Amino acid sequence: MCGITGFWNPARTNERELRFTLDQMLDVLDHRGPDERGSKFFLDQGLALGHTRLSIIGLDHGHQPIETRDGDYAVTVNGELYGYKRERTRLACQSLPSDGKSDSAITLPLYLRHGLSFVERLRGEFAIVLYDHREKRLILIRDRFGIKPLYYAVKDDGIVWGSEVKSILKHPSVVPRLCPKAAIHQMMQVMVPGTTAFEGVQAVQPGHMLIVQRVGDRLVTESKRWWDLEFPTSHESGADPQEYVQGVQDRLIDAVATRLEADVPVGCYLSGGIDSCSILGLATTLQQSPVKAFTIAFDSDEYDESNIAKLMADRTGAEQELLRLTEKELYGPAFERATWHAERTFYNTLAVAKWHMSRRVRACNYKAVITGEGSDELFGGYPFFKRDWLGREKGEGGIFAGAILAEEDQLHPAWQDLCGFTPSWIQPWMLTLRAARALLSDELIDLLETYDPIAEVAAAIDPDQVRGRHRLDISQYTWSKTMLEGQILTWGGDRMDMANSMEARPAFLDHHLAEYAVTIPPDIRIRDGIEKWVLREAMVNVLPRELYERKKFAFMAPPAHTDPVKRNAVQEMINHWLTPTRMNELGILNHERVEQFVSQAWRETDGTIARRNDILMNHALQLHMLQGQYVEGMPLPTVD
Known part of the structure; x- marks a missing residue:
């Protein structure tokens, strides 16, 4: 388990400059791999691969980046590849031994044997960046569910990637800037798959690979899906x-x-x-x-x-x-x-x-x-899955209401067209968006006249994977493609x-x-x-x-409205972060509207509305924290 980062800027080949840039990017990933640090440069390409290591398998022989003896292939791996001993033995029998005893060492020989389809042989949670110098090809790969993160930014002069966005933001070609559309999505909780909070920074989607090919002086990118959670179009009836x-x-x-x-x-x-x-x-x-x-x-x-x-x-x-x-x-x-x-x-x-x-x-x-x-996603554990198939239950809601269940049925044409119904999991966030709209700045309210965040999430779902499926399958699939990766x-x-x-x-x-x-x-x-x-x-x-015999229980921390001491703790953060100066500078929310909202929120007696108010306060605070931490460069506080 590690941190990986790097860049490919074909026009930048100065070794000192490349090393300095990569070191800065690795510094902010030290928490992902404090045990060891490694790098590999292809100076004629302006390409750098970086790795910070957390040693769990192959404690004394897992150095990365891993490269072939001729130096033409190199790879960095974040995650765990299970069954690697069996795969390593199989490779040895095929005269393709892996150089190393760690699980990550099987990646290059598998690639040399099977090409891009090698990834289908991997079992585990992983993010992989592999460079093929002979083909002048870079491959960014993410595991089937997106358990391990991998982000990238395509710029005019090349591509930058990292296990976390913070490493990408350390590259001189990337200017840290919060995305207004992403801010709206964060206020409503649901991000568009493949997006981040920052302008120009994207996520390699689960079960996908991003292939970057050098063509002359240009880099051409192509995204390719290699796996998906595919429900059948029909199920066996009367099964045992x-x-x-x-x-x-x-x-x-x-x-x-x-x-x-x-x-x-x-x-x-x-x-x-x-x-x-x-x-x-x-x-x-x-x-x-x-x-x-x-x-x-x-x-x-x-x-x-x-x-x-x-x-x-x-x-x-x-x-x-x-x-x-x-x-x-x-x-x-x-x-x-x-x-x-x-x-x-x-x-x-x-x-x-x-x-x-x-x-x-x-x-x-x-x-x-x-x-x-992942259990709830696979076996229908969340209450909104049951609601989509079996309908509302009497007395349903409780502490789920306002957070993961909507108290009123919501419909949206984009979801109706995609699924034949509006999945229950997105309905509470539609109500959250409605409440958030009243807090936005005038500029973002204008943006919502032409930008529909609910429809944008629906547009990111492959219609071929939901049409003709059972309602429960549709609900589980759409949740898994959005909230499983983007939240859980x-x-x-x-x-x-x-x-x-x-x-x-x-x-x-x-x-x-x-x-x-x-x-x-x-x-x-x-x-x-x-x-x-x-x-x-x-x-x-x-x-x-x-x-x-127990029903599903909500594994959440107690919201602030449940305790006067917690309310005071949140109010202290509001007083510090949601000042008129900070809010005007970011331009996402309107200070007067937020101030009035907070005042009313602390007097709210309806538990469902109070939970939604807590959610909005958390999001509002964190947008301004992200602005301070990543755009303004404020230092992180010490935690006792």
Whole structure:
């Protein structure tokens, strides 16, 4: 697990200049790889590859960039490639030995053997940048779900890339500037796939590769999809549920066993949900020694599930590390630091909690944990999936309302045309956009006259992958192509984990399990109204009875409106960041409108509206933090 960055500027071939630029870009990725730093230059091309290493596999022999002996091919890899020993042995039998014992060392010989299709042989979570000097071709590759990040900026004089946007912004050709359209999307929470908060900086999309070819003095880019989460156009009727229960069980055991392999200890994140408890239960059986489990506890019974997590820890004999968080940890300096790492806004301070947790993991001398992300996406675990298929339930909402469920049905023509309905997962964010509109500056209100952010998100979805599919499949697919990558795996995953040099391994997103999960009929994924039924049955002997019978719980941090102390902590940040001068300079929000909104928000008694108000305040604060941190160059605060 590492950080990768670099650039290709054909007209710039001065070695001193190239080294100076790359060093600056690597400096801001030190948190991703504090164990070692490496670089490779093709001076005649103006091309530089950089790498910061977090050593987890091949501790003493994993230096990067990796290159062939003739120097014509070089690669940098961020992530984990599972099954590499078997692949390395297979390559050796084909007279294509890999130079090195690390998992990353298989990439170049696989490329030399299979060309661009080599990526289809990789299992794991990864971002790869490979340069073929003979073909004058650069390839940027991202894993199937986008677990590992990879960004790029195409400029007139070349291309710049990095594991995080902050490294790209250190290149002299890239001017840090927040994008007004992206700001609107952040206020409503949903980004357009492939975009970032910054003008001119894009993300390589999950399951895609960006191919950069030199043609004369120009660089020509082409994006190519190599994998997708593809649901069938029809499902087997009257299928035997037990067949699928066994199929899920077998593949999940294999996915967890695969992710326990490392040259350092591997722990588990443990909430009170089915997903992480299943992971811990399987890991405990697979390992000879007790597993270390890391749990977050909040100071609100409505949002805390650490009591369920303790049941699971006790059942498995795991050594549980419990981290209790209050407003002191969730706001102030930690909130600002989490924003810098996220590089975009987040609606809930769960991101800050995850930052604290990864710091605790590292303090316990662990570099890797297995996590439960992806289970809800594969097995229909979120309440909006159930709503899209089965309709509204009586009394539905609770603490979900205003955050992940809309209290009123919303329709949008672009989504109606794409899906035949407007997915429930985007409906609360449509209401958030409506509320945010009243806070925007006049310039952005004018922009909304010609720019429809809801339609732009819909336009980024491949219509061939949703038309003719079951409603549940459509809902799961569209969420996975937007919010899984843009939210759960970024500010809720990689960015907060790697902020403290800690690797997360989401076992449910193993592609062998995922490709099987999409074939499971909807009435087995959700059965008799029970979400993730097939997973529950697969794990019935692993989970405590209390958890097996429990409905989906919202894993979120308590919003500010739930506690006067938290409200005061947010107000302190508002007083510092949302001043007339700062807001006028950024030009995204109108100060008078925001000031009036905040005043009214603290008096709101409707829980649904109060949750939405909290979301808007978080986004407003973070837009101005991003402006200060990345555009104005303000130093980061120290966190005790």
